[in-house]
Amino acid sequence: MSVAVTSLVVFAASQIGTPGPAGMALMSAAARHGVRATLPFLGGVILSKQLVIWPMGFGLMQLANDAPWLFETLKYVSAAYIMWLAWRVAHIRLGAAAQVSDAPGFVAGLMVHPVNPKAWAMIIGGFTAFVGPGTPTLEATATIAAVMLGCQMVLHPLWTLAGEAIARTVAGRALEPYLMWTLATLTVASVLFVLFGGGI
Template sequence: MLLDNYSIGLLLFAGSMVATPGPANMILLNAGSQFGFKKAIPFVFGIILSKQLIIWPIGFGILTFFELFPNFVNFIKFLSCTYIIWLAWKLSNFKINDNKELEKPPSFFHGLPVHPTNPKAWAMVSVGFSNYTNPNESLLISTLILATIFIIIQFIFHNLWCFFGVQLKKIFQNTKYEIWLMRFLSLLMLGSLVLLFLK
């Protein structure tokens, strides 16, 4: 049965993790405020699919590779920190505007690196496999269930974060608080990274 106790637990876990602020959601919030919901849709779907680039390799044993080569994990962490800090800096200098010709909206392919370079995403998927998959199920079925639940949860909450960005634009555009909003969102992005490494 698909929704056994493990799957229900995974559903609740994934919902609580995906819905909360993190680098991916902060990026989506900004994309919505900058380009509007419709133009950001390809980027949203790129981010949703990008978690699958973590789920399937973890499901089929890439964590064993990481255990054998711990320095590679540190290299991934360095890349992810650099990427998220760069995104936060970009966000802090963004200005909400109506001129859509100034910048092109991010594409589907721009969304693909977001989760593979996000330590929170790796930790989230690893916990999902270790705590919320049925040990009596085959590896393929367990991975398929986890992948399906995450993609459904992401579809709901990543779109909501992007839509929330559109609403922020309506409230803060062309006000004196606009720059402070962008800086606050940047700090949230950096804060999510700091908290992750304190765990």
């Protein structure tokens, strides 16, 4: 057996292309610092899902079956961390006077998906829904890793560009606080949907 690649691509694109913590983090970073300054963070975010996929393919799936409480705990700890980040985003202002901190870097990007409950759910869904019985572990893991990396390389930059475009429109204007609170709210909503909505 093998991996249902076409269905996996549709699944991955639909998940990566819809609002989630990673997309909101990229949009928020670009809104504050611009696309150019956000590129190292973008690179880290794109690669960070690999830090979950490969360990998942080579053993963590079994651990998830043996100790489900561990992954349940991780899910809520991750959600709490992302909500804290959302609170910080809500209070960011985009005007020139607010540009007092550096843009998040590559290492910060690498931390996004390991603490992203949507990413964990998406990866688990990829292994359980699209990998046929008896598929070699390396083939399954490499296929899922390649498909998700490809989708991220196309779709994550779009979130980044959207953040900068929105910022150019509202920076320093009365709408600015509402934009940042909206981004923060969407981040929290995406996490709550994964936790309680039964979605991936």
